[in-house]
Every structure is written in C-alpha cells, then in structure tokens.
Amino acid sequence: MSSSQDFFAAYDALLARWPTGTAELDVPTPYGTTRVHAYGPADATPVLLLHGGGSTGAVWFANAPVLGTHHRLLAVDILGDAGRSVPGGRPLRTTADLMGWLDALLDGLSVSRTHLLGHSYGGWLALTYTLHAARRVDRLVLLDPTQCFAGFRPGFLLRSLPILLHPTKARARAYLDRETAGTDTDVGWKRLYALAVSDFAHRRLVVGRRPDPAALSVPLLVLLAGRSNAHDAEKVAARARKAVPDARIEIHAGLTHFAMPTAVPPRTNHRIADFLADEPEE
Template sequence: MSETFVAAYDALLARWPTGTAELTVPTPYGPTRVHAYGPQDGAPLVLLHGGGATGTSWFANASPLGALHRVYAVDILGDVGRSERAGLPLRTPRDLTAWLDAVLDGLGLPAAALCGHSYGGWVAAAYALHRPRRVERLVLLDPTQVFGGYQPGYLLRVLPMLLRPTAQRVGAYLDWESAGTGVDEDFKRLYVLGATLRGRGRPVVGRTLDPGPLAMPVLVLFAERSRVHDAEATADRARRLLPRARVEVLPGLGHHTMPTAGAAAVNAIMLEFLGKPPIRRGR
C-alpha cells in the first residue's frame, strides 16, 4: 500500500467524529478493518461502502447515525483499504457471505441493521438473502446489480478505466459520473489512488440478484442523477419486486456522491426508517 494512498485514507478518517474506534476483526479470510462510532450499547448498524471507496467514505454519516446507533463501517475484504487477504481464498459470493458472518461474529453481533452503497449494496442484499435472521433492517443506497444491471452507455464509459486504470482516466470517469453533484475532493483523491494501486486485487462480484425473497424491512434510495442506471425506472422495478419496501429517488444526487453530498437527506431518511432503537446491554 503506497504512502500517498495511506495519507489519503487517513485524511478521510480524520473527518470522522472524535471518539471513533479503529478495530481489526480477525476472520478466516484475513483481518478486517472496521471504524466504529456511537454508544457502546446502541443498536448496531453495519455500513458497507461502494467499490473503491473504503469504510472511511462514511465520514458525513457517522456522527448523525452514531447519535443513536453503534455504527460499524467495514473495509470490504478484497477491495482497497486496510483489510488484508490472508488465510482462506476469497473468490465467490459464498466466501463473501462467510467472511461477513465472521465479521459480525468478531464484533459480537448476532444480528444488525445493514446498509450498503453501490457495490456494498449488492454485498448487503446478497448477505440478507442468505442470512435473513442476521439482518434486522436493510438499507440500500443506489445499489448496483440488485434491481437490474448497468446501463450500456455507462459500461462503455467505464470499461477503459477498468481495463487500464490511470489517474487521468479514473479522475475523468469520476468527474463525468458525478458532474454537478458535489464530489468531495478528499474522496476523489482516495478513489483515484485506490483504483490505480499497483497490485490491487479484484473485489468479489457475482450475478444480478433476485431480491424478491427479502422479508425484513427494506429502504432503497436512488440517486436521481446516477449514470449507472435510470434511477426512476430502477426505482419502479424495486417497487414491483419489493412492494412493502420504502423506495425513493433523491433529487440532485449522483451515484458516487450519495453518502457525502447527499448526507443530510440520506441520514434523515435512514434514521426515520431505522426508528429509535432499543438500548442493548452487554456489548
């Protein structure tokens, strides 16, 4: 991991509230970094970041959500960040489920509310489908490959960056996707550096999900100006597949800027959806 990436990572982490704890959770697939904030006896809320974003990207959400909940923002194993692959190979969605089982076990959480953004939304939804008893409530922020695939025009734009990532290409992609939606400069720096890390591994990916069996309360928020998919059409599909879910399209937000530029709206809706949690003792 380069010194410049570590510095960019630490710059975002410095924007987390005072009192944030840095945890390293051992798993059979490797040690996993978790940023924890909020009352020790608060109801647990686990946050899974978008691809290439790291757990530090929830800096604008940690304090409001952590006022009532014990927030755990995880560096997804296999993606960039301070989680490290070691031990069993992490190759399939089944491995990813077993890894997240181990993370929750290591945190002492029989169950928790689970929130994922983008790729993290796919991870969260896949986990909820396979481990419904461990997910009390599910929040999906502009999730990918949950309610449909990517728009063809988006794939054409992102493919060169994926095949041969350079700082110029990655920065241009992020500027294009987030144009006019308030991309955070610290986040952009970390994202670009992470995408161009030498020797970077590939995150575990899988097929588009069938979310129909999800039975727990579900909140889905789409970014109106996301280029990943047609937000309104995908929201309509989500409502058809999950008629009991709360589904909204938030105006003016882009795919990557949803947790940061959209923090005020996202945090307010999430707190309303999660409700006032019961106090949990003994953890």
C-alpha cells in the same frame, strides 16, 4: 511519497473527519483481517456499513455524526478491495466465500443481529447477505445499489472500461469528475478513489449473480440517484416496488451514482436514521 503512501495519506485524511471517539478495529476472519471503523454508543443497535467499490469504509465520515447518534456504526473496508483490510488464509472467490466472511466478521464483532446499509457494490453485498442470513439482519438500506433490481447501462460500462483496463490516477479522477459533475461530492474522497483505482489495480471484488429481492423478509429503504449513469433510476424504482411492495423507495433528483454517500443531504441522513430506528418520518 510513494503511490501507496499517497493512498494511505488520503485515507487517513478522510478518517480524521470522522467524529471524535471513532475506534479502529482489526477483526480476524478465516479470510483475512478486516478493518472496521466503529462509532456510536457501544451498547446501541449496530449498523454495518458496506461501501462501494474503491471507496473504503472511511467514505461514511459525513453520515456518521447523524447515523451514529443512536446506533453503533461499523464501517467495513471490504476484504479484497482497497483499504486497510488484509487478505489471508482462505481466498475470497465466490459469493459463498463472501457470505462466510461476513458471518465470521459479525461473529468476531460479537454482533448477533444488525442493520445493514450499503452503497453501489456494497448494496449488492448487503442485499445478498440479508437473503443469506435474514435472521441476523433487522433493517436494510440501499443507496443506489447496483445489480440488485436492474443491470448496468451499457454506456456506463463502456465509459468505465478505460479505468478498468488501464487504471491511472489522472484517468480515474477525470472519470469521477464527469460522473459527479454538478454535485457536492467530497473532493477528499474523490482523491482517495482515484488513488484506489491506480494503486490497487490488483483488487478483485467478488461479483455474483443478481439476487432475488422478492424473497426479502426485512424492512427495506432504497434511495436512488436520479442522475445515476449506472442505471435508469425510474426503472430501478419500478422493479424494486414490484419485487418488494412494502419497501420505501425514493429518488434524489440532483444526485449521481458516485455522489453517494458524501453528497447526501443532511435531511436524508436523518431519514435513514429514523428508518433504522423505526420512527415515523416528519
């Protein structure tokens, strides 16, 4: 089996763990065709899910059963990253291009307003898009978002360099094992991530400037990994509270950055669902 076949086998294995009734959609945009995994009542309020770099939209399999009970989940393979989305037409080069792509994606899905949920890079993308098109976003959930309230720890960047400069499956898996030690991070997802790093070395995520969260006008929930090596969770929480005083911010002491979202406790999925439904928490 070739390396790309290995990747798509791992991808399909995660997708098979999504609930029965999940649909696969290919949505054309001026920037290429975007793969979306759709689950939940077709007439329910949509939730657009934006994964972290290399994770693919299949990563939300463990969250879908709860979040998709009363919402229509739309889990995206971010264009330009590993997955089944296919770039074509206009190139994605700038933050403005990313915003245009998401505008076109929502149009193609016939979604005028949505909730947004993003992890890591997907959190940066979700926050940036909300500031770009607040009229289209009802609520925003960020899971250990990067480059939103604080920068990366220098040590995290140094440890990441080997898989950025010389990506191999073994190197990526060893890196991920260190970064998720002591958590219940899903083994199948770790295999997919390692293959994404090694098989899609050409992937180039568009990275823009840090957004200004103080301009946010929609309800915000931020869930941080207390053991995140990407940044200092306490510092991120403090900056988030200062920028968005009404935000709900929680730190999960036992989680690391890459443990999200597959190791998120069941209670946390219910808390996210309650926040998106604007229901009081227990």
